[in-house]
Amino acid sequence: MAERLKPEDRAAGLKALPEWHLCEGREAISRSFKLHDFRQAFAFMTQIALVAEKMNHHPEWSNVYRNVDVTLSTHDVGGLSQLDLKLAAEIDRIAGSYG
Template identity: 45%
Template sequence: MTKLTENEITTRLHKLDGWEYNDNAIHTSFEFKDFKDAFSVMRRIAFEAEIQNHHPDWTNIYNTLNISLSTHDAGGVTDKDFLLATTIESIIQGDE
């Protein structure tokens, strides 16, 4: 998997509302009604991450989910990160 350039990352981020690039990864956060809703979304993301064999770095505090994506083997952001980010967005939008 080839690491994307900063210019490629910036261009692709225009398609992902609320995501930003820093510290060699793309990041976002989501706020839910309560812990149960946050954990439910995390569970669905976990199953998709397993299918894609690409796992997020994430933290959950009550109703907030913070996600960072980077392809560690490539040393930065790759197509795999954008594929998972798009999948995460689809899961979130399906919840609304």
Template identity: 45%
Template sequence: MDLLDDSAVDQRLTGVPEWRREGDEIRRTIKAPDFPTAIRIVDEVAVEAEKLNHHPDIDIRWRTLHLALSTHDAGGLTEMDFTLAARIDAIAASHT
């Protein structure tokens, strides 16, 4: 998978406005209405991540989820990160 240059990353971020760039990662925080919903979101993200064979870093703090995406084996951001980010956005929207 090819790394995206800064211009391509900036352009793709417009399609996932809840995400922000931090170095070689994109990050998003999701606030679920309660802890069980937060865990359901993580479960659904896990299913999508497995389908893509691309796995986010997830930190669970009660009902707040912090997610980070990067294509580690490529050394930065690729199209796969933005594909999964869009799927995570759809999952979050269905629960919040």
């Protein structure tokens, strides 16, 4: 089972994820992505969904045309866990393939 990150572990993990930021008012991290068009945004989300399903850790997200907003938090622990940092890194890796 996942464990809630200690503040120092959260800070260290976010250093490796410079495009992600803490959400105001809750213990979660988020990032916005702008892709070329809707088709590319949908493909991006599909790739994330496949990784998230394998991890059994699912993002909160929204999509408007080519914009995808992703928020990560581990609801079972009431905040951030290592799962969030791992999924954020995977999302960044996927985003890198879109230029």
